[in-house]
Amino acid sequence: MPRPGAWELRALFALLPEPAAPGAGRLLTARSLRGFADGFVSVLLASYLNGLGFSAVQVGAVVTSTLLGSAALTLAVGLLSNRLAPVRVLFGAAALMFATGLGFFAVTAFWPLLVVAFAGTLNPSAGDVSVFLPVEQALLSERVGARERTAMFARYNLGGAFAGALGALASALPILLARANGWDRTGAERAGFVVYAAIAVVIAVTYLGLREHASREARPRRSGVLTTSRGVVLRLAALFSLDSFGGGFAVQSLLVLWLFRRFDLSTATAATIFFAAGLLSAFSQLASSWLAWRIGLIQTMVFTHLPSNAFLILAGIMPTAPLAVLFLLLRMSLSQMDVPARQSFVMSVVPPEERAAAASVTNVPRSLAAAVAPLVAGAMLSFSSFGWPLVCAGVIKIVYDLLLLRGFRSMHMPERNTD
Numbered sequence: 001m002p003r004p005g006a007w008e009l010r011a012l013f014a015l016l017p018e019p020a021a022p023g024a025g026r027l028l029t030a031r032s033l034r035g036f037a038d039g040f041v042s043v044l045l046a047s048y049l050n051g052l053g054f055s056a057v058q059v060g061a062v063v064t065s066t067l068l069g070s071a072a073l074t075l076a077v078g079l080l081s082n083r084l085a086p087v088r089v090l091f092g093a094a095a096l097m098f099a100t101g102l103g104f105f106a107v108t109a110f111w112p113l114l115v116v117a118f119a120g121t122l123n124p125s126a127g128d129v130s131v132f133l134p135v136e137q138a139l140l141s142e143r144v145g146a147r148e149r150t151a152m153f154a155r156y157n158l159g160g161a162f163a164g165a166l167g168a169l170a171s172a173l174p175i176l177l178a179r180a181n182g183w184d185r186t187g188a189e190r191a192g193f194v195v196y197a198a199i200a201v202v203i204a205v206t207y208l209g210l211r212e213h214a215s216r217e218a219r220p221r222r223s224g225v226l227t228t229s230r231g232v233v234l235r236l237a238a239l240f241s242l243d244s245f246g247g248g249f250a251v252q253s254l255l256v257l258w259l260f261r262r263f264d265l266s267t268a269t270a271a272t273i274f275f276a277a278g279l280l281s282a283f284s285q286l287a288s289s290w291l292a293w294r295i296g297l298i299q300t301m302v303f304t305h306l307p308s309n310a311f312l313i314l315a316g317i318m319p320t321a322p323l324a325v326l327f328l329l330l331r332m333s334l335s336q337m338d339v340p341a342r343q344s345f346v347m348s349v350v351p352p353e354e355r356a357a358a359a360s361v362t363n364v365p366r367s368l369a370a371a372v373a374p375l376v377a378g379a380m381l382s383f384s385s386f387g388w389p390l391v392c393a394g395v396i397k398i399v400y401d402l403l404l405l406r407g408f409r410s411m412h413m414p415e416r417n418t419d
Contacts, residue, residue, distance in 0.1 A: 060378020
C-alpha cells in the first residue's frame with residue numbers, strides 16, 4: 001500500500017474512488033447530485049418566498065421547519081439503524097425528495113408550505129443536513145481503511161460542494177428565462193422545484209447499483225444502538241450542536257436574504273456570489289485529508305474553522321457590498337475544510353456496527369440546534385438589515401472551536417502522521 005501522503009496527493013486530482021472501494025463511486029455521484037439540487041434551491045428559496053410576499057420572519061420559519069423535519073427523520077433512521085437496510089433507507093429518502101419538490105411546486109400558501117418543509121428533504125444550507133447523510137457516511141466507511149477515510153470523505157464532500165456551487169449558479173436561470181420570454185418571475189422560480197424533484201429520480205437510479213453489494217454485507221447487529229461509544233458520541237453531539245446553532249444564523253438561504261435586504265443585490269448576482277463561494281469551499285476540502293495526516297483531525301477542524309468564523313463576523317459589519325462579499329468568500333474558502341475531518345473523526349471513534357447510529361446521533365442535534373437560529377435571524381433581519389445574524393454565528397462558532405480543541409486535541413487518530 002502506498003504512503004498515505006502519496007495517496008492523498010493523487011486524491012487532489014481524482015474525483016472517483018479507488019477500484020478497491022466498490023459502490024463508493026455511486027455514493028459520491030449521488031452526493032454530487034444532491035449537492036446540485038441543494039445549491040439550486042438554497043438560493044432559489046429566499047427569492048421565491050420573497051416573491052410570494054413572505055416576510056423575513058416567515059422565510060426564517062420555513063427554513064427552521066426544513067431543519068426540524070430533517071432532524072426528526074434522521075433521528076428515527078438512527079434509532080432504527082440496526083433494523084433497516086441502508087439501501088432501502090436511501091431509496092425512501094429519494095422518494096421523499098421527489099415528493100418535496102412536487103409539494104413546493106403545488107402549494108404557495110404559508111402554512112401548507114411550512115408543513116411540506118417539515119416533512120420533506122429541502123436543504124436551505126450550503127452543507128448536508130439530510131437523512132441521506134448518516135447512511136451514506138456509514139456505507140462509505142465500510143469501503144475504505146482508516147488511513148484513507150478522511151481522503152474519501154474529502155472526495156465525498158468535494159463532489160457535493162462543487163455541484164452545489166453549480167446549483168447556486170443555475171438558480172438564476174428561472175429568472176433569466178422569465179425575462180427573456182416574458183414569463184411571470186415567481187412562476188418561473190416555482191417551476192424550479194420540479195427540477196429538484198427530477199433530480200431525486202436520477203439519484204434513485206444511481207442507488208440501484210448498491211442493492212446487490214449491500215445485500216451481501218455481513219452487518220453486525222446489536223440490541224442497543226449505541227453502547228461502547230455512547231459517551232464520546234454524546235459529548236461530540238453536544239459540541240456539534242453548538243456549532244450548528246451558530247451556523248443556523250448564517251445558512252445560505254438567509255445569507256441570500258441578507259444580501260437582498262442589506263445591499264439590494266439581485267438574484268443573479270447572489271447566484272454568482274454563491275457559485276464562487278461553492279467553488280472555494282469545494283476545492284478547499286481536498287486539503288483536509290492532507291492537513292489531517294500532518295497535524296491531526298481535531299487540529300484540522302479547529303485551525304481552519306477559527307479564521308473562517310472571524311471572516312464571517314467581518315462580513316457582517318462591512319459597510320459596502322464588495323467588502324461584505326470579499327469576507328464571505330474568504331470565509332467560504334475555509335469554512336468547510338473541517339467537514340471531512342469531522343466525519344472521519346466520528347467514524348474513527350465508534351465501532352463499525354455503531355457508525356450509522358453515531359452519524360445520526362451527532363447529526364440530529366446539529367439539525368435541531370440549527371433549526372432554532374433561522375427564525376431568530378429572520379426576526380433580526382425584519383428589524384434591521386445590519387449583519388447581526390452573521391456576527392452571532394461567528395462568535396458562537398468560535399466558542400465551539402475552542403471547546404472542541406480543549407476536549408479532544410490529545411486523542412490519537414490513525415490519520416495522524418507520527419513519523
